[in-house]
Amino acid sequence: MKRVVIIGAGFGGLALAKKLQKSTQYQVTLLDKNNFHTFQPLLYQVATGGLEPGNIAYPVRRIFRDQSKINFKMCEVKGVDPLANKIFTTIGDIDYDIMVLAQGAKTNFFGNEQIAKHSLTLKSVTDSLDFRSNLIQNLESAINTMDEHDRSSMINVAIVGGGPAGLEMAGAIAEMRNYVLPKDYPELDFSLMRIYLFEAGNKLLSSMSAYSSKKSLEYLTSLGIEVRLNTQVKNYDGKIIELADGTKIPCQTLMWTAGVKGNDLPGMDMFSHLKGGRIEVDQFNRVNNLPNVFAIGDIALQVDEVNPKGFPMMATVAIQQGKHLGENLLRSENQKDWVPFKYFNKGAMATIGRNRAVADIAGFKFGGVFAWFLWMFVHIISLVGYRNKIVSFINWVENYINYDRPLGLIIRKYKRSKVDKVEEQTILE
Amino acid sequence: MKRVVIIGAGFGGLALAKKLQKSTQYQVTLLDKNNFHTFQPLLYQVATGGLEPGNIAYPVRRIFRDQSKINFKMCEVKGVDPLANKIFTTIGDIDYDIMVLAQGAKTNFFGNEQIAKHSLTLKSVTDSLDFRSNLIQNLESAINTMDEHDRSSMINVAIVGGGPAGLEMAGAIAEMRNYVLPKDYPELDFSLMRIYLFEAGNKLLSSMSAYSSKKSLEYLTSLGIEVRLNTQVKNYDGKIIELADGTKIPCQTLMWTAGVKGNDLPGMDMFSHLKGGRIEVDQFNRVNNLPNVFAIGDIALQVDEVNPKGFPMMATVAIQQGKHLGENLLRSENQKDWVPFKYFNKGAMATIGRNRAVADIAGFKFGGVFAWFLWMFVHIISLVGYRNKIVSFINWVENYINYDRPLGLIIRKYKRSKVDKVEEQTILE
Numbered sequence: 110m111k112r113v114v115i116i117g118a119g120f121g122g123l124a125l126a127k128k129l130q131k132s133t134q135y136q137v138t139l140l141d142k143n144n145f146h147t148f149q150p151l152l153y154q155v156a157t158g159g160l161e162p163g164n165i166a167y168p169v170r171r172i173f174r175d176q177s178k179i180n181f182k183m184c185e186v187k188g189v190d191p192l193a194n195k196i197f198t199t200i201g202d203i204d205y206d207i208m209v210l211a212q213g214a215k216t217n218f219f220g221n222e223q224i225a226k227h228s229l230t231l232k233s234v235t236d237s238l239d240f241r242s243n244l245i246q247n248l249e250s251a252i253n254t255m256d257e258h259d260r261s262s263m264i265n266v267a268i269v270g271g272g273p274a275g276l277e278m279a280g281a282i283a284e285m286r287n288y289v290l291p292k293d294y295p296e297l298d299f300s301l302m303r304i305y306l307f308e309a310g311n312k313l314l315s316s317m318s319a320y321s322s323k324k325s326l327e328y329l330t331s332l333g334i335e336v337r338l339n340t341q342v343k344n345y346d347g348k349i350i351e352l353a354d355g356t357k358i359p360c361q362t363l364m365w366t367a368g369v370k371g372n373d374l375p376g377m378d379m380f381s382h383l384k385g386g387r388i389e390v391d392q393f394n395r396v397n398n399l400p401n402v403f404a405i406g407d408i409a410l411q412v413d414e415v416n417p418k419g420f421p422m423m424a425t426v427a428i429q430q431g432k433h434l435g436e437n438l439l440r441s442e443n444q445k446d447w448v449p450f451k452y453f454n455k456g457a458m459a460t461i462g463r464n465r466a467v468a469d470i471a472g473f474k475f476g477g478v479f480a481w482f483l484w485m486f487v488h489i490i491s492l493v494g495y496r497n498k499i500v501s502f503i504n505w506v507e508n509y510i511n512y513d514r515p516l517g518l519i520i521r522k523y524k525r526s527k528v529d530k531v532e533e534q535t536i537l538e
Numbered sequence: 539m540k541r542v543v544i545i546g547a548g549f550g551g552l553a554l555a556k557k558l559q560k561s562t563q564y565q566v567t568l569l570d571k572n573n574f575h576t577f578q579p580l581l582y583q584v585a586t587g588g589l590e591p592g593n594i595a596y597p598v599r600r601i602f603r604d605q606s607k608i609n610f611k612m613c614e615v616k617g618v619d620p621l622a623n624k625i626f627t628t629i630g631d632i633d634y635d636i637m638v639l640a641q642g643a644k645t646n647f648f649g650n651e652q653i654a655k656h657s658l659t660l661k662s663v664t665d666s667l668d669f670r671s672n673l674i675q676n677l678e679s680a681i682n683t684m685d686e687h688d689r690s691s692m693i694n695v696a697i698v699g700g701g702p703a704g705l706e707m708a709g710a711i712a713e714m715r716n717y718v719l720p721k722d723y724p725e726l727d728f729s730l731m732r733i734y735l736f737e738a739g740n741k742l743l744s745s746m747s748a749y750s751s752k753k754s755l756e757y758l759t760s761l762g763i764e765v766r767l768n769t770q771v772k773n774y775d776g777k778i779i780e781l782a783d784g785t786k787i788p789c790q791t792l793m794w795t796a797g798v799k800g801n802d803l804p805g806m807d808m809f810s811h812l813k814g815g816r817i818e819v820d821q822f823n824r825v826n827n828l829p830n831v832f833a834i835g836d837i838a839l840q841v842d843e844v845n846p847k848g849f850p851m852m853a854t855v856a857i858q859q860g861k862h863l864g865e866n867l868l869r870s871e872n873q874k875d876w877v878p879f880k881y882f883n884k885g886a887m888a889t890i891g892r893n894r895a896v897a898d899i900a901g902f903k904f905g906g907v908f909a910w911f912l913w914m915f916v917h918i919i920s921l922v923g924y925r926n927k928i929v930s931f932i933n934w935v936e937n938y939i940n941y942d943r944p945l946g947l948i949i950r951k952y953k954r955s956k957v958d959k960v961e962e963q964t965i966l967e
Contacts, residue, residue, distance in 0.1 A: 144674060161592045170722040177724065183678045200682045245573060249612045253629045293599040295606065 121406030121427035128435025217368035262359030270367035271308030392449035550835030550856035557864025646797035691788030699796035700737030821878035
């Protein structure tokens with residue numbers, strides 16, 4: 110039996126492992142630092158209290174129950190030595206015959222450490238719970254503040270990045286402001302709450318059609334979100350956002366969704382890292398010069414004629430690559446030749462609040478209620494585990510009927526302004 | 539308008555606040571360190587992965603939506619000055635005309651700091667998530683351990699305390715071991731996993747009938763739980779449990795449910811604190827010598843002929859006292875005399891795993907499936923918020939059919955052995 114070790118139980122890693130369940134020659138070891146798979150496209154729902162972590166995350170061991178071929182190990186990967194076929198982890202060294210890098214991407218702050226330190230992100234369950242706690246704690250503080258300037262800085266929210274994640278966050282927050290928060294916080298005047306969306310480029314959803322860019326801008330504006338295109342956030346100290354043109358905006362909640370880059374992996378440095386921290390692979394997802402190392406999903410930089418800079422970093426690409434690599438490995442078992450990967454573009458969607466979404470699918474571009482229902486349908490059928498589907502569906506239906514978001518517990522205490530205090534104390538001492 | 543300040547949004551505080559919604563003369567301020575009410579009787583379900591935090595906790599602000607008379611403030615109470623009518627909190631000083639202490643109880647380690655430091659508790663959502671994470675992380679570690687002694691210490695679980703909480707925990711863990719964990723961790727031999735229940739007294743459920751004590755022991759034993767009566771836990775270092783008779787048991791997960799005591803409140807010290815940190819009150823729940831200070835629920839020590847040492851520290855007492863105090867306050871509005879509190883004993887129940895429960899109600903004592911269904915029914919109708927009812931019901935039905943516990947995410951990374959090192963991740967608290 111050959112040992113295939115997959116680093117990361119995201120969309121790509123799971124798709125590959127599922128394929129290899131049929132194998133007779135491969136023993137699969139799947140590594141992840143969490144004991145669960147995260148359905149990242151719905152993290153914004155956890156962040157804004159519409160769903161609970163358990164609705165969008167599912168324990169990896171449950172997925173592979175009764176699959177003796179798939180071995181899961183919860184650990185962090187510290188580095189690799191591809192020449193010695195070794196992976197260094199928090200639970201010891203792991204040998205492999207075939208290694209598949211599927212560790213995904215992380216937030217890219219483009220080197221701005223100040224922004225990295227003070228802003229919130231949306232790449233994990235932890236991130237989304239932090240955002241939720243931060244927002245609610247700021248509202249609780251705002252009630253006790255007499256100073257109007259402080260209060261507006263506590264209740265304002267800014268999103269940086271005009272991609273699907275940024276739009277979805279902005280839309281969900283706007284609906285909270287418009288329908289939910291005034292009921293929970295009668296003490297506060299939410300007409301004073303500003304929601305900003307900053308995008309450095311000249312349009313929203315730059316990877317989608319011109320129709321979707323335009324339509325989504327319309328939707329955001331109708332929800333009362335202040336969209337600023339061609340606007341770069343230059344700095345952020347946790348309280349004041351500084352734009353490239355010098356404008357200063359008081360805002361204690363800033364969510365950064367303006368970029369991602371591949372997750373570093375010490376030991377892979379010498380092998381063809383390219384733009385955005387992604388690892389170059391050939392048509393078979395093989396890492397150049399390493400015959401038994403592959404990369405799939407966000408971490409892999411694979412090109413075709415339509416996508417000379419690499420495929421978009423999204424779930425569908427990862428799933429297709431994972432499945433395809435699995436099929437190729439199974440082909441080896443049957444002495445068949447490998448088939449090069451071909452990306453099938455399923456289209457793209459983004460939702461902006463209730464009843465509003467945009468979709469570019471198979472040459473069609475459309476928006477409105479139908480796009481929104483389609484978006485909901487696609488996401489519900491994609492959620493891992495039927496229990497999550499039922500619960501999520503109930504939550505959504507209830508939100509839909511009541512214009513409400515039922516959840517709002519501060520499970521993880523979190524407060525930006527406290528972070529500074531603690532650090533100040535350390536410096537003083 | 540007189541200002542009534544209630545400390546604590548537990549069962550007692552909520553019941554009182556709800557009553558005072560009808561008032562024309564009182565303005566109510568409700569304080570709690572969390573922004574949500576916790577349904578404590580079901581914490582063990584969150585701890586063992588059967589329910590999610592959002593199912594048993596509900597934001598206080600939602601409960602009092604559209605109730606302009608009820609003001610909620612999230613803060614910690616640092617102390618009080620009953621002679622100056624002042625409450626000192628993390629958001630500043632609060633004045634009151636009437637103060638109601640409803641801050642509940644906390645775990646009592648009877649002065650053993652070693653045990654306090656290394657054991658897990660079950661008084662809050664945070665506690666229950668910690669238990670869950672601790673258990674799962676120990677199982678993940680056990681897989682990577684070659685040493686048999688270490689491995690058994692990682693998978694064993696001990697519960698200290700033979701009250702309802704201890705029995706419910708033990709039963710839920712036994713069912714996990716018997717039906718769920720072997721599917722998720724085929725690498726481990728769960729016939730080696732020991733579940734202990736230590737009780738210092740000579741019977742379980744000492745506050746219930748002899749029938750219930752005997753029957754519950756039968757149930758626990760049939761689930762494979764090792765119940766040890768007349769057994770005192772003398773010490774615990776996080777790895778080895780030391781009993782009073784010198785026996786040493788390797789066990790890295792110890793849940794302490796052996797006692798509770800009233801939550802301290804600096805400033806109340808000089809006013810009649812009695813046994814177990816409870817504050818003595820008269821028949822009107824008034825704190826002796828303080829005409830405008832009241833105490834209800836676990837923190838209040840109120841006696842009658844049947845309960846000369848005070849009423850049991852449970853939800854029903856708190857709810858009855860909260861309602862009653864509310865009615866008395868409303869009587870003042872109508873120039874009516876106050877009525878002394880009379881405790882109506884609704885009986886007691888405890889559940890031990892699936893299909894097994896014991897109940898002492900109105901002189902009847904019974905066990906088995908009927909008691910279990912009654913237990914489930916009573917708890918579901920008591921959960922705050924209809925959404926929680928539906929979701930909890932679905933979870934339970936699914937568990938019932940599948941012999942399963944669907945949830946098992948490590949949301950809060952937690953490991954006892956690491957606590958000393960890092961004070962575990964400031965983000966968490």
